[in-house]
Amino acid sequence: EAQVTQNPRYLITVTGKKLTVTCSQNMNHEYMSWYRQDPGLGLRQIYYSMNVEVTDKGDVPEGYKVSRKEKRNFPLILESPSPNQTSLYFCASSLGTLPELGKETQYFGPGTRLLVL
Amino acid sequence: TQLLEQSPQFLSIQEGENLTVYCNSSSVFSSLQWYRQEPGEGPVLLVTVVTGGEVKKLKRLTFQFGDARKDSSLHITAAQPGDTGLYLCAGERYGGATNKLIFGTGTLLAVQP
Numbered sequence: 001e002a003q004v005t006q007n008p009r010y011l012i013t014v015t016g017k018k019l020t021v022t023c024s025q026n027m028n029h030e031y032m033s034w035y036r037q038d039p040g041l042g043l044r045q046i047y048y049s050m051n052v053e054v055t056d057k058g059d060v061p062e063g064y065k066v067s068r069k070e071k072r073n074f075p076l077i078l079e080s081p082s083p084n085q086t087s088l089y090f091c092a093s094s095l096g097t098l099p100e101l102g103k104e105t106q107y108f109g110p111g112t113r114l115l116v117l
Numbered sequence: 118t119q120l121l122e123q124s125p126q127f128l129s130i131q132e133g134e135n136l137t138v139y140c141n142s143s144s145v146f147s148s149l150q151w152y153r154q155e156p157g158e159g160p161v162l163l164v165t166v167v168t169g170g171e172v173k174k175l176k177r178l179t180f181q182f183g184d185a186r187k188d189s190s191l192h193i194t195a196a197q198p199g200d201t202g203l204y205l206c207a208g209e210r211y212g213g214a215t216n217k218l219i220f221g222t223g224t225l226l227a228v229q230p
Contacts, residue, residue, distance in 0.1 A: 004159075035220075042121070042205065043160070043220035058217070090159050106218070108159025 002027045004109035006091050012115045013081055021076045021112050023091030031094045032074040033058070033106070034066065036087040043090065049074055081116045088113050120144050121208055121221035129227045133195050138224045140189045140206035147209050149182055149189045150218070154203040196228045 004025045013019055025032065033048040035058075045058030049068040063085055065077040074093075078085060091109040121142045130136055140149070148167045152160035164173050166182035166189065173180045177200075179192040189206055206221040 033218075040126075040222060042222045043207075045217065092159070105162050105165075108161070110157070111159055 002107070004091055004093055004107050006089075006109040006112050008112060009110065010113050012117065014117050015082055016080050019078050019081060019114075021078075021089060021091075021114070023074045023076065023109060024072050025074075025091075025093040025107070026072065027093060027095075027107065028071065029093035029095055029107075030071070031096055032068065033092045034064070034074070034076045035090045035092065036060065036085075037090060037111075038087050046076070046089075081114075083116050086114060086116045120219050121206060123204075123206060123221040123224045125224060126222065127225050127227075129229065130196055132197055132228055132230050134228075136193050136196055136226070138191045138193075138204055138226070140191075140208075140221050142187050142208060144208070144210065145186050146219075147186075149186070149209070150207045151180055151189070151191055152205040152207065154205060154223075155201075160203075160205055193226075196226075198228045198230050201226060201228050 007022045030051050034046040035043040036046055037043050044060045046060055046064050047055055047058050047066040049055040052068055052071050055066050055068055068074055089112045092106045094106045121140055124139045128136060148165055150165045151163045153163055154160040164175055164180045166173055166180055169184045169186045171182045177194045181190050193200055204224045207218045209218050
């Protein structure tokens, strides 16, 4: 089954304790992305990756890091989490980013709900 | 700055009623997508509109892209409880090396049986 998986689904942590949220896709997609979703603000892009070893900042990258060592995996790293990073996080993947037939479809993971105390 | 505003933010209607959700911006987008998100899940793509003035139908859902490609609407005919969820529009715009997807603020729809 084609899917995007995220782990963990729920996480409670304390300020300053490094954490990693994993994301994996089994569709051989080139493009992967991380979003955070907050009430009233919609989904905002944190980082994205166009292919292995190619990553770039989205709209709200501060306090986050990513890596893309393999095509299928795109982990999100919070080196020193703070309470304002409490949010619902989504990983997404797609074949490409241009509006060509079928390529623009983004597949989202189930989300990771993070609480930073 | 939020580039895509959706209205209404919340909508509670009875089964069988019609409704329209609006997605507005002052920016031009190369394409616009509509997603539906159910509790505990990620957004799922419903449709992509690319051409100004384009209308697409998906069963009881009708999507329209504005002539100037700055706005879009989603109309649901004879809403059913299964339509309940968060509806998100997302505009694609050129961002240098790659296109970027800008999400709207969302419309939470509840259809009462």
